Amino acid sequence: MTAREPVTLADLPTPSLVLDEARLDRNIVAMAAFAAERGLALRPHVKTHKSVEIARRQVAAGAAGITVATIAEAEIFAGAGFTDIFIAYPLWLDADKTARLRRLLEASPAGAGPLLIGIDSTEGAERAAQAAAGLLDRLAVLVEVDSGHHRSGVTAAEAAAVATAATQAGLDVAGVFTFPGHSYTPEGRRAAAADEARELAAAALALAGVGVTARIVSGGSTPSAEFADASVLTELRPGVYVFRDAQQWELGMSAPDDIALTVQATVVSRRGDHLIADAGSKVLGVDRGSFSTGFGRLPGHPEARITALSEHHATLTALDLPAGSRITVVPNHVCIAVNLADEYVVVRGGTVVGRWPVDARGANT
Amino acid sequence: MTAREPVTLADLPTPSLVLDEARLDRNIVAMAAFAAERGLALRPHVKTHKSVEIARRQVAAGAAGITVATIAEAEIFAGAGFTDIFIAYPLWLDADKTARLRRLLEASPAGAGPLLIGIDSTEGAERAAQAAAGLLDRLAVLVEVDSGHHRSGVTAAEAAAVATAATQAGLDVAGVFTFPGHSYTPEGRRAAAADEARELAAAALALAGVGVTARIVSGGSTPSAEFADASVLTELRPGVYVFRDAQQWELGMSAPDDIALTVQATVVSRRGDHLIADAGSKVLGVDRGSFSTGFGRLPGHPEARITALSEHHATLTALDLPAGSRITVVPNHVCIAVNLADEYVVVRGGTVVGRWPVDARGANT
Numbered sequence: 096m097t098a099r100e101p102v103t104l105a106d107l108p109t110p111s112l113v114l115d116e117a118r119l120d121r122n123i124v125a126m127a128a129f130a131a132e133r134g135l136a137l138r139p140h141v142k143t144h145k146s147v148e149i150a151r152r153q154v155a156a157g158a159a160g161i162t163v164a165t166i167a168e169a170e171i172f173a174g175a176g177f178t179d180i181f182i183a184y185p186l187w188l189d190a191d192k193t194a195r196l197r198r199l200l201e202a203s204p205a206g207a208g209p210l211l212i213g214i215d216s217t218e219g220a221e222r223a224a225q226a227a228a229g230l231l232d233r234l235a236v237l238v239e240v241d242s243g244h245h246r247s248g249v250t251a252a253e254a255a256a257v258a259t260a261a262t263q264a265g266l267d268v269a270g271v272f273t274f275p276g277h278s279y280t281p282e283g284r285r286a287a288a289a290d291e292a293r294e295l296a297a298a299a300l301a302l303a304g305v306g307v308t309a310r311i312v313s314g315g316s317t318p319s320a321e322f323a324d325a326s327v328l329t330e331l332r333p334g335v336y337v338f339r340d341a342q343q344w345e346l347g348m349s350a351p352d353d354i355a356l357t358v359q360a361t362v363v364s365r366r367g368d369h370l371i372a373d374a375g376s377k378v379l380g381v382d383r384g385s386f387s388t389g390f391g392r393l394p395g396h397p398e399a400r401i402t403a404l405s406e407h408h409a410t411l412t413a414l415d416l417p418a419g420s421r422i423t424v425v426p427n428h429v430c431i432a433v434n435l436a437d438e439y440v441v442v443r444g445g446t447v448v449g450r451w452p453v454d455a456r457g458a459n460t
Numbered sequence: 461m462t463a464r465e466p467v468t469l470a471d472l473p474t475p476s477l478v479l480d481e482a483r484l485d486r487n488i489v490a491m492a493a494f495a496a497e498r499g500l501a502l503r504p505h506v507k508t509h510k511s512v513e514i515a516r517r518q519v520a521a522g523a524a525g526i527t528v529a530t531i532a533e534a535e536i537f538a539g540a541g542f543t544d545i546f547i548a549y550p551l552w553l554d555a556d557k558t559a560r561l562r563r564l565l566e567a568s569p570a571g572a573g574p575l576l577i578g579i580d581s582t583e584g585a586e587r588a589a590q591a592a593a594g595l596l597d598r599l600a601v602l603v604e605v606d607s608g609h610h611r612s613g614v615t616a617a618e619a620a621a622v623a624t625a626a627t628q629a630g631l632d633v634a635g636v637f638t639f640p641g642h643s644y645t646p647e648g649r650r651a652a653a654a655d656e657a658r659e660l661a662a663a664a665l666a667l668a669g670v671g672v673t674a675r676i677v678s679g680g681s682t683p684s685a686e687f688a689d690a691s692v693l694t695e696l697r698p699g700v701y702v703f704r705d706a707q708q709w710e711l712g713m714s715a716p717d718d719i720a721l722t723v724q725a726t727v728v729s730r731r732g733d734h735l736i737a738d739a740g741s742k743v744l745g746v747d748r749g750s751f752s753t754g755f756g757r758l759p760g761h762p763e764a765r766i767t768a769l770s771e772h773h774a775t776l777t778a779l780d781l782p783a784g785s786r787i788t789v790v791p792n793h794v795c796i797a798v799n800l801a802d803e804y805v806v807v808r809g810g811t812v813v814g815r816w817p818v819d820a821r822g823a824n825t
Contacts, residue, residue, distance in 0.1 A: 108556040108825045142771060164772045184772060187728040187738070187784055191473040215729050218783055246773050247729040247736045276770065363552040364580050364612040371612045373552070377799050377824045381746055405641065406507060406795060407529045407549060407824065408611050418583055419552055430771060434742050435799070437822050457802050459742045459772065460473045 102447050105421055107440060109361040110374040112432065113423075114439040116448065118355035119337060120152065126320070126336045127156040133325040138162050138181060138313065140334030143430045145455035146439065147175040149337060160208075162332045166195045167458035169210070173199055175454070181211035181313070183272060183332060185219055185239055185247050193226040200230040209235040211269060211311075215249050217260035224264030235269040236261055237311060238302070242294035243287060244276035251297030258307045270311035271298040272332070278319035281346055281386055288322030291315075296327045318346055340429040341392040342384050351394035356429050356439075358391075360409065362420045370414055374424050375407040380431030392425045434459070467812050470786060472805060474726040475739040477797065478788075479804040481813065483720035484702060485517065491685070491701045492521040498690040503527050503546060503678065505699030508795045510820035511804070512540040514702060525573075527697045531560045532823035534575070538564055540819070546576035546678070548637060548697060550584055550604055550612050558591040565595040574600040576634060576676075580614050582625035589629030600634040601626055602676060603667070607659035608652060609641035616662030623672045635676035636663040637697070643684035646711055646751055653687030656680075661692045683711055705794035706757040707749050716759035721794050721804075723756075725774065727785045735779055739789050740772040745796030757790045799824070 104113065130137035136159040141150045150161055150172060160179030163169050169180050186192060199210055214220045214236045227234045238257050241248035249257055258268045273295055278287035291314045299309040315323055315331030323331055335342075338356035339349040360374035379391050381404055390404040399414035401424070409424070416422070426432035434456055441449040469478065495502035501524040506515045515526055515537060525544025528534045534547050551557060564575055579585045579601045592599045603622050606613035614622055623633045638660055643652035656679045664674035680688055680696030688696055700707075703721035704714040725739035744756050746769055755766040755774065764779035766789070774789070781787070791797035799821055806814040 106555070109554075110825060185729050185736070187726050189474075189726065189784065190471070215731075216783060219729075222784075241731065245731075245734075246768070246770065246775060247731065249731075361552050361554065364550050364584075366580075366606065366610075366612060366614075369610075371550070375824075376745075376747065376796060380741075381796075382741065403611070405611065410611060418581060419554065419587075431741060431746075435822065435824075457800065459740075459800075460475060 104359055104442065104445050107359050107447070109359050109421070110378045111359045111440050112436040113357050113359050114441050114451070115355045116441050116443050118353065119149065122337050122339065122353065122355055123152050123156045126333060127158065129320070130331055131157060133323070135323065135325055135328060136330035138330050138332050139337070140183070140332050141172065142168060143334035143433065144337055145433055145453045145458065146451055147172065147454045148451045150177065153337070159330065165459055166192055166199070167460045168455045169199055170195065171455045171458055173202065178204060178207035181237070183213050185213045185215040186223070187219065188222045188226040196226055197230060200227060200233040203233050209233055209267060211235050211237055213237055213239045213272065214257060214261060215239040215247050217257055220257055220261035220266060221264050224261070224266050231265050231267070235267040237270050237272045237313060238268065238298065240271050240273040240294050240298045242273040242275050243290040244274055246276065248273060251294055251301050254298040255301040255305045258302045259305045262307060268302065268307045270309035270313065271295055271302065272313035275314060275316055275319045278316045279342065279346070279384055284318045284346070285322045288319040288324065291319060292324035292327040317343065318348060335429055338429045341425045341427045342387065344392055344425065345387055351397070354394065354425050356432070358424045358426060358432065360422050360424050362416050362418050362422060365418050368412060370411040370416060372409045372411055372422055372424070373407060374409050376404045377406045378432065378435055379404060379409070379424065379426045380428055380435060382428035382431050384427070387427055391427050393422055394425060395423055469724055469807065469810050472724050472812070474724050474786070475743045476724045476805050477801040478722050478724050479806050479816070480720045481806050481808050483718060484514065487702050487704065487718065487720055488517050488521045491698060492523065494685070495696055496522060498688070500688065500690055500693060501695035503695050503697050504702070505548070505697050506537060507533060508699035508798065509702055510798055510818050510823065511816055512537065512819045513816045515542065518702070524695065530824055531557055531564070532825045533820045534564055535560065536820045536823055538567065543569060543572035546602070548578050550578045550580040551588070552584065553587045553591040561591055562595060565592060565598040568598050574598055574632060576600050576602055578602055578604045578637065579622060579626060580604040580612050582622055585622055585626035585631060586629050589626070589631050596630050596632070600632040602635050602637045602678060603633065603663065605636050605638040605659050605663045607638040607640050608655040609639055611641065613638060616659055616666050619663040620666040620670045623667045624670045627672060633667065633672045635674035635678065636660055636667065637678035640679060640681055640684045643681045644707065644711070644749055649683045649711070650687045653684040653689065656684060657689035657692040682708065683713060700794055703794045706790045706792045707752065709757055709790065710752055716762070719759065719790050721791070721797070723789045723791060723797065725787050725789050727781050727783050727787060730783050733777060735776040735781060737774040737776055737787055737789070738772060739774050741769045742771045743797065743800055744769060744774070744789065744791045745793055745800060747793035747796050749792070752792055756792050758787055759790060760788055
């Protein structure tokens with residue numbers, strides 16, 4: 096940084112994405128300690144932050160590896176030196192993705208563990224084996240199980256057929272994984288963790304029935320992690336915990352003081368019963384859970400609500416501030432807000448101490 | 461492009477943002493002809509495409525200037541040589557934005573018209589005048605009027621006070637503008653255009669009452685443009701018309717064959733009653749109007765619906781395709797999808813003919 100850079104929050108251009116480094120580190124350490132206490136490996140999902148620096152801190156705090164969503168993210172993190180990577184997605188390996196997967200496998204350093212990818216069909220398994228022909232010792236697969244979120248993933252009963260097809264095709268089946276995304280409701284967290292454990296246990300048993308030992312049994316979203324069943328799971332893949340967000344605040348699992356990522360915005364207009372601030376959907380994103388009370392929250396004004404969001408306007412009610420006021424907004428879903436920004440403005444105690452790139456911003460292919 | 465680049469849609473990595481150049485050009489020409497027939501100036505909103513190439517084509521087709529939403533967009537388009545720029549936003553000129561506005565004014569070429577900005581308060585007007593001190597001959601302001609969208613903007617009655625404050629502070633008040641955003645409903649388009657004309661006429665009359673001639677009376681969204689009242693308005697600022705999108709399809713104002721911007725995606729999983737494709741909210745965005753039937757539409761499969769969207773998964777119903785199938789998805793709100801991408805893959809007749817950068821992607825400050 097040069098001497099002319101802004102040094103306090105009030106000097107930042109708005110809207111800016113602001114990362115509180117102390118809270119980030121606290122959240123990283125807390126989840127690492129939680130996983131260690133329960134004897135679970137922690138493989139954080141880095142799609143949340145897309146940041147090499149943050150992933151390094153997670154590994155330094157004890158993470159056993161990282162989870163990514165796309166080959167493009169894997170390319171960036173492998174390029175930065177990460178070796179224990181799981182692409183937790185049922186990749187369809189067409190010509191483009193086959194070529195890129197092969198480059199990842201070829202570049203993996205000697206002695207590193209295999210690259211892990213998800214599969215959820217016999218055809219997907221066969222394509223993965225063909226794609227990695229000659230490099231199968233550097234690849235392992237996890238069978239995706241649907242534990243109630245009803246997105247991708249097979250039933251426990253179907254998992255055996257997928258695992259059989261995979262092993263017959265020459266793949267190393269390392270185990271099973273699920274994303275209990277139905278944990279994102281105020282009452283759903285504990286139940287989703289129970290579903291996760293039940294379906295993963297059934298899938299692991301089904302694999303054992305066809306001679307495959309699930310050495311990895313991987314689950315975990317941030318809302319369900321607290322209730323993860325360590326008698327079934329071997330690892331957790333939470334993502335949002337590093338930052339927390341308004342969804343987690345409104346799920347009752349994060350206090351405003353735990354939230355490490357916010358957007359600095361400015362009140363630009365006062366109109367009747369509402370204010371307009373300059374953080375819109377191109378900065379905050381418009382994700383909104385069924386339980387959400389608006390499009391983001393203001394820690395300094397917990398009664399305020401963002402009742403509408405257009406590209407460059409947030410409409411705020413239950414808030415009375417002069418035009419020109421700076422406000423701090425917590426995005427509803429931080430994974431979306433991060434992917435809209437090029438950099439984090441890193442602060443300690445309200446002072447800007449650095450800027451970190453969002454290294455994998457847009458790496459969604 | 462090198463000889464190794466993909467040349468057909470089927471070769472593209474998925475998800476990719478694909479621009480049909482012939483449809484783009486047709487849409488550009490059609491709106492330019494429409495505005496010219498009615499004697500209206502066309503000042504397209506480039507926040508939709510954030511592309512210097514597309515803005516150049518709009519100007520070549522007759523656009524009188526361009527509209528942007530942020531100083532950052534103005535910086536990029538001014539840097540690319542555009543001179544007649546309107547920042548259609550009630551800027552709050554703090555230290556950062558004052559410095560950047562002054563640089564824009566200082567850099568404006570001799571003989572170019574003034575930079576236009578929005579104001580919607582007396583305090584905003586006074587700050588604008590202070591910010592541009594010594595450069596006031598290069599700046600003009602338009603008073604934002606709320607014509608029913610109820611976001612920023614003043615009533616017609618309040619417009620006189622804002623204009624008076626602006627002229628007393630030394631600003632050139634060029635006129636009035638509004639965004640009739642309540643046009644985004646199937647039945648609301650004509651009514652929103654009528655509201656727009658009525659409120660702009662009242663505001664222009666209010667300005668005349670304090671001795672200010674509104675030489676610019678600016679309105680228009682793409683849905684309302686068809687009904688714009690040329691006896692009141694002097695210019696239109698539509699944005700989405702260059703591409704069209706699923707919202708406009710579902711508003712009944714765009715046929716699938718008019719839509720120039722789509723996302724190529726791949727079916728990666730088949731599960732019971734639904735398919736999963738790899739275009740999620742980090743590519744399509746999750747904007748969804750009250751009238752929308754899902755999170756995007758498939759021109760090749762008009763009966764199909766995207767019933768859920770997570771970051772890397774679109775859940776598709778009423779569609780039966782094998783895994784690995786390529787599909788073409790139209791985003792609900794194209795302005796959001798563009799801001800998520802780094803480049804357009806430009807095609808003619810299904811053949812890739814180039815790649816254009818999204819020059820102002822992320823320029824939202």
